[in-house]
Amino acid sequence: MLFGALIVLGCAFASAAVTLRMGAEEHGALAVQTDLQAGHVLTAADLRVVKGSMDADLVPPGKAKSIVGRHTKVPLLAGTLLTANAVGAPAFPPPGLAVIGVAVKPGQYPPDLAPGDRVSVTPIPEVGAATKTKPVVGVVTKVDRPEQPQNPAVVTVLLPQPDAQAVSIPAAQGLVSLMQISPEMP
Template identity: 30%
Template sequence: MRTSEKPAGRGQVNAERPGQQAGLSGPASRKLPVSPRERKPALAALALLLILGGALATTLLVLRSGDRVSAIVITKQIGAGQRMLTTSMREVQVAGTDLGYVPWAQRDQVAQNFARVTLLPGTLLTRDMVVSTSSELGPGKAIVGLALKPGQMPITLDEGDRVQVIYVPGRGDGATAQSRVLSQSALVHRFVPNSRGGPSGQVAIIVDVKDAPAISTYSSSGEVAVVELPGAR
């Protein structure tokens, strides 16, 4: 009788290598070794410190924000002896200190007083900078208006400046007329620049009463000029 041999199936055990199925190669059946996961306690501790540090910084910022107070900062120059105007102030937040900053809530009371010294823009107002009376606007003083043209005033003129008022004779005054000082130290009380630009405009100055008549007379004929005195602030 004739017999035929059948090929070994997939589930048939290889006779040469017991325990290994046919159709699976040796190298493919092996798994690569996996190294155990390394633990890094130093990195974990560093991450924890960073988290705690961030939380602490946030807490400090919150606590310090509660120590800030509203104060007054000067936005426009105020000359010594001039009245404190609310239009020349604005609110600013500063750290609470013992320097005596005037609170923003008292701005209306401050506006009823005068500057002890010339206050420049950016100055944080303290109580020592304000006085209740003014030697500039008191008895013996007068406010005189000037209409100045280019060449009769410096381009840097501003309210609160100290100026010297000078008589400048016109061409029709003769060769014998000479310039002279009409006021040694006048205070620029108000300044309204010309809308057309250039160093010109309406200026109100505070002078001694005795100097007011001559300044007004020469100003009406355009024979007055002012010279800024930066060192006299």
């Protein structure tokens, strides 16, 4: 009788262990380790497992092998939980929008500028010349700060395509300033 009770207890513990192990695999999701640009090819090193309850749209840890080697559709910030909709053919920038790189020196942009901030991109007129290009409003998608302070930073900005074309030349030459604006401003 004692032997039978030990067998029942052993089976109960084994069942609980298997159930907990299976539950741990089902409860969690994949997140990205670092900031990734749209079109980045995912590798195993880009991903980490986050424990917690599972949302239907999140990619579970067990599906990591199926997404490695696929492209990201949109830029993803470090720590973003990965959804099935974030993987596939790149869909960034959206239709009608463009991404430009803006070369800016210290003093031409707020030092704490970060992805997601709204900015006004204002061309700097040459001395004695009237500016022909008006400021345009965009959203920062990336900030690459230089290792050497005398070098310009490159701020990547998402803008309506016509606005991007209007400021692309002065932006590439470092002849613009960026002003962070409120998210509520039109």
